[in-house]
Amino acid sequence: MKLLVTGGAGYVGSVCTAHLLAAGHDVTVLDDLSTGHRDAVPTAAAFVEGDVATAADDVLNGQGFDGVLHFAARSLVGESVVDPAKYWHGNVVTSVALLDAVRAHRVPRLVFSSTAATYGEPEISPITEDSPTRPTNPYGATKLAIDHAITSYAAASGGELGAVSLRYFNVAGAHRPTDGPMLGERHTTETHLIPLVLQVALGEREHVSMFGDDWPTPDGTCLRDYIHVDDLAAAHLLALDAAGADGGHLVCNLGNGTGFSVREVVEACRRVTGHPIPAIVAPRRAGDPAVLVASAERARTRLGWAPERGDLDGIVADAWAFAQAMRVGAGA
Ligand SMILES: NC(=O)c1ccc[n+]([C@@H]2O[C@H](COP(=O)([O-])OP(=O)(O)OC[C@H]3O[C@@H](n4cnc5c(N)ncnc54)[C@H](O)[C@@H]3O)[C@@H](O)[C@H]2O)c1
Numbered sequence: 463m464k465l466l467v468t469g470g471a472g473y474v475g476s477v478c479t480a481h482l483l484a485a486g487h488d489v490t491v492l493d494d495l496s497t498g499h500r501d502a503v504p505t506a507a508a509f510v511e512g513d514v515a516t517a518a519d520d521v522l523n524g525q526g527f528d529g530v531l532h533f534a535a536r537s538l539v540g541e542s543v544v545d546p547a548k549y550w551h552g553n554v555v556t557s558v559a560l561l562d563a564v565r566a567h568r569v570p571r572l573v574f575s576s577t578a579a580t581y582g583e584p585e586i587s588p589i590t591e592d593s594p595t596r597p598t599n600p601y602g603a604t605k606l607a608i609d610h611a612i613t614s615y616a617a618a619s620g621g622e623l624g625a626v627s628l629r630y631f632n633v634a635g636a637h638r639p640t641d642g643p644m645l646g647e648r649h650t651t652e653t654h655l656i657p658l659v660l661q662v663a664l665g666e667r668e669h670v671s672m673f674g675d676d677w678p679t680p681d682g683t684c685l686r687d688y689i690h691v692d693d694l695a696a697a698h699l700l701a702l703d704a705a706g707a708d709g710g711h712l713v714c715n716l717g718n719g720t721g722f723s724v725r726e727v728v729e730a731c732r733r734v735t736g737h738p739i740p741a742i743v744a745p746r747r748a749g750d751p752a753v754l755v756a757s758a759e760r761a762r763t764r765l766g767w768a769p770e771r772g773d774l775d776g777i778v779a780d781a782w783a784f785a786q787a788m789r790v791g792a793g794a
């Protein structure tokens with residue numbers, strides 16, 4: 463298929479681009495490099511530097527694209543609380559402009575990066591797609607708004623547009639291609655647990671802070687469902703097929719269905735790196751739910767997806783290999 467990948471210079475988008483290319487698809491990446499990296503775009507992909515809000519229409523015009531995978535977004539929870547305009551414009555306004563371009567140029571498939579943050583504090587665990595959606599921060603609210611917009615555009619298309627929203631839980635790990643450099647998480651402003659813990663092992667920070675040890679969980683630290691980025695990419699390939707099948711809008715969670723605590727993640731990082739990784743207990747982080755674990759039953763039944771890389775040490779080992787490769791690449 464001829465595919466447009468927005469945000470393909472970012473963490474998840476670059477790994478998915480590598481998988482799409484390996485599966486034989488023809489990929490164009492559209493990215494404004496606001497948080498992404500030009501050298502993360504696999505060389506076999508075409509690259510257009512630009513803002514999705516203003517450039518997507520031109521890129522799609524008359525080119526016969528078979529599908530769009532929309533990863534481009536602002537995605538820092540804390541930043542969304544202090545600067546909501548950046549999120550309502552950068553995520554919602556941008557995505558509506560993309561939907562208009564998809565409709566105008568009759569692109570038949572859309573796969574969207576949604577998030578577990580659309581659910582907010584869950585009432586039951588694991589979280590199914592029928593759980594209440596009550597986001598606790600603007601980031602989650604903007605992603606939920608985009609999901610609603612996609613539902614209405616798909617419904618109004620008379621079957622011309624089929625869409626799948628994939629609600630990722632905690633994406634982690636890195637991609638080891640058979641050729642080319644590793645692809646992984648390389649955020650200038652890093653807030654995610656695993657890369658932060660690994661920065662301690664690299665000697666880039668003295669300790670990791672565990673945000674709260676008095677949560678209602680077995681060891682008092684938060685539980686999250688960590689999913690390997692390669693498993694996530696595999697789901698995108700399946701979602702492309704599903705989006706083309708019968709129009710409409712399908713929403714699927716992507717996670718392993720197992721929660722690991724912050725303490726367990728730190729211990730896994732100690733095992734994998736051999737570094738003692740000092741950890742201190744810090745106050746709770748505002749907006750954090752105690753437990754976020756996915757039921758991915760719908761992705762299994764509707765997409766035929768089965769994650770294969772759920773082992774926490776394996777996920778951390780790939781993230782560690784990537785972190786070390788980046789350090790060597792930077793001349794450290
Ligand atoms: N990483 C996770 O754990 C996680 C979890 C749930 C959902 N998601 C979603 O997955 C997607 C990818 O996340 P990521 O971690 O790879 O983030 P990322 O910041 O690494 O990648 C986002 C990419 O989009 C680009 N971009 C942003 N706004 C743009 C715009 N208006 N026009 C063109 N390019 C633009 C950035 O330059 C970057 O390359 C996001 O939509 C995010 O909300 C991520």
Ligand SMILES: O=c1ccn([C@@H]2O[C@H](COP(=O)(O)OP(=O)(O)O[C@H]3O[C@H](CO)[C@@H](O)[C@H](O)[C@H]3O)[C@@H](O)[C@H]2O)c(=O)[nH]1
Pocket residue numbers: 537539577578579580630631632633653654655656658670671672673674684685686687724747750754
């Ligand atoms: O220095 C740190 C960083 C994080 N944490 C904790 O580690 C867990 C995971 O945090 P983080 O890696 O920041 O991910 P989340 O806040 O769970 O959010 C991610 O996972 C969500 C789905 O579960 C997605 O919606 C979001 O987009 C994505 O950023 C949380 O309990 C944090 O409180 C710490 O204790 N110390």
